[in-house]
Amino acid sequence: MTVLVADSVSDAALDAIREGGHDVVEDPGLKGDALVDALREHDPAVLVVRSTKVPAEALDAAPSLELVVRAGAGVDTIDVAGASTRGVFVANCPGKNAAAVAELAFGLLLALDRRIPDNVIAARAGRWDKKGFASARGVRGRTLGLLGMGSIGREMAERARAFGMPVVAWSRSLTDDDARALGVTRADTPLDVARQADMVSVHVASTPETRHLVDADFLEAMPEGAALVNTARADVVDEAAVARAVDTRGLRYATDVPAGEPAAKQGDFEHPLADAAYITHHVGASTDQATEAIGQEAARVVLAYAETGRVPNSVNLADQTAATHLLTVRHLDRVGVLAGVLAVVREAGWNVQEMENLVFTGGGAAVARVRFDGAPSDEALARIREVEHVLNATVIAV
Ligand SMILES: NC(=O)c1ccc[n+]([C@@H]2O[C@H](COP(=O)([O-])OP(=O)(O)OC[C@H]3O[C@@H](n4cnc5c(N)ncnc54)[C@H](O)[C@@H]3O)[C@@H](O)[C@H]2O)c1
Numbered sequence: 001m002t003v004l005v006a007d008s009v010s011d012a013a014l015d016a017i018r019e020g021g022h023d024v025v026e027d028p029g030l031k032g033d034a035l036v037d038a039l040r041e042h043d044p045a046v047l048v049v050r051s052t053k054v055p056a057e058a059l060d061a062a063p064s065l066e067l068v069v070r071a072g073a074g075v076d077t078i079d080v081a082g083a084s085t086r087g088v089f090v091a092n093c094p095g096k097n098a099a100a101v102a103e104l105a106f107g108l109l110l111a112l113d114r115r116i117p118d119n120v121i122a123a124r125a126g127r128w129d130k131k132g133f134a135s136a137r138g139v140r141g142r143t144l145g146l147l148g149m150g151s152i153g154r155e156m157a158e159r160a161r162a163f164g165m166p167v168v169a170w171s172r173s174l175t176d177d178d179a180r181a182l183g184v185t186r187a188d189t190p191l192d193v194a195r196q197a198d199m200v201s202v203h204v205a206s207t208p209e210t211r212h213l214v215d216a217d218f219l220e221a222m223p224e225g226a227a228l229v230n231t232a233r234a235d236v237v238d239e240a241a242v243a244r245a246v247d248t249r250g251l252r253y254a255t256d257v258p259a260g261e262p263a264a265k266q267g268d269f270e271h272p273l274a275d276a277a278y279i280t281h282h283v284g285a286s287t288d289q290a291t292e293a294i295g296q297e298a299a300r301v302v303l304a305y306a307e308t309g310r311v312p313n314s315v316n317l318a319d320q321t322a323a324t325h326l327l328t329v330r331h332l333d334r335v336g337v338l339a340g341v342l343a344v345v346r347e348a349g350w351n352v353q354e355m356e357n358l359v360f361t362g363g364g365a366a367v368a369r370v371r372f373d374g375a376p377s378d379e380a381l382a383r384i385r386e387v388e389h390v391l392n393a394t395v396i397a398v
């Protein structure tokens with residue numbers, strides 16, 4: 001299998017994939033047209049990326065492409081819907097960089113409270129200002145608000161405990177039991193978080209539903225002088241509203257994912273909040289520990305797919321198909337039996353949603369399970385039972 005790796009992943013990951021007998025083409029600088037050209041040239045079965053964008057055009061460039069692995073968490077950079085329509089799997093490495101991101105997010109919260117970057121900048125500029133930097137609110141006893149209690153949100157809650165910060169959290173699927181187990185107070189809405197928290201950290205995925213989750217109303221509901229940290233994605237926060245809240249309500253803001261983040265790893269950077277906010281360079285996941293963990297998981301996904309055809313961490317396989325019925329066919333393990341069964345399935349108008357065939361050890365028999373949607377009929381079932389080498393067939397509703 002050819003595996004094109006278009007971003008920096010750990011050497012150990014590349015070695016593991018090579019040791020699995022696969023050809024690895026590594027070119028960490030591939031972006032835009034260069035990525036499309038490389039996909040066309042190498043026609044890989046697997047593409048491994050970090051934040052590099054994978055649009056429909058890239059998916060179309062490699063006819064043999066079967067799997068895109070996001071060596072990270074967020075898949076908003078990949079045309080997942082486009083991959084689905086092309087029958088291409090997309091998988092990520094959930095949770096493997098969560099501790100690293102939480103470490104940065106907490107660093108930014110503390111930096112906002114104590115103005116650490118400004119302290120440093122002043123000292124570097126030859127200015128001593130103990131008087132100017134001598135006031136800070138402190139974080140112990142202050143309420144931390146969390147939006148999103150996935151892997152990173154949970155890591156944040158753990159760290160908040162160590163800093164003596166009560167946590168109020170909103171997450172779309174957070175239950176009271178989950179909240180109790182995590183030692184956080186569950187909020188019904190994001191606005192409830194805004195109202196109760198002194199500092200808020202954002203950890204939801206970027207989706208159409210989470211766009212501008214932090215908007216003018218949210219910022220208005222936060223107390224004066226509150227702090228906000230965004231290590232999720234730029235579009236989750238309305239940056240124009242943030243700029244106004246910085247001016248009018250003393251909001252303190254830090255982001256690792258500024259709007260207009262350059263695709264290139266180095267180059268010029270301009271941002272309207274560059275002076276008023278603390279902006280880091282999308283490095284939340286960039287610790288050695290996270291890089292190792294992500295690399296290991298990305299390699300595991302590639303190798304598992306190559307060896308089993310199954311995709312760990314797939315983000316575009318239907319959790320639940322439209323199947324309404326399960327057809328179970330016990331049959332002798334002979335050539336052509338399944339073709340005979342499927343011919344009847346097709347004529348009956350049953351749409352196959354899931355299918356597997358398991359062979360019994362030593363017995364020469366097998367069992368096929370076909371989940372389908374369509375109206376089952378006794379007549380079709382009777383015809384399946386008559387297919388040569390079929391031992392038995394049943395249909396149940398699922
Ligand atoms: N700055 C960085 O370097 C960095 C690193 C890793 C992840 N991230 C970002 O952080 C995000 C969270 O990472 P994670 O590891 O916690 O992921 P996760 O999948 O464990 O958690 C995602 C969270 O987003 C919420 N969510 C997803 N879709 C939603 C929707 N439609 N409406 C409301 N909530 C929704 C989930 O409920 C969950 O709380 C990633 O999606 C990524 O964008 C950034």
Ligand SMILES: O=C(O)[C@H](O)COP(=O)(O)O
Nearest residue numbers: 050051071072073074285
């Ligand atoms: O979603 C993620 O995992 C992060 O945004 C990390 O991005 P990176 O792989 O470019 O560091």
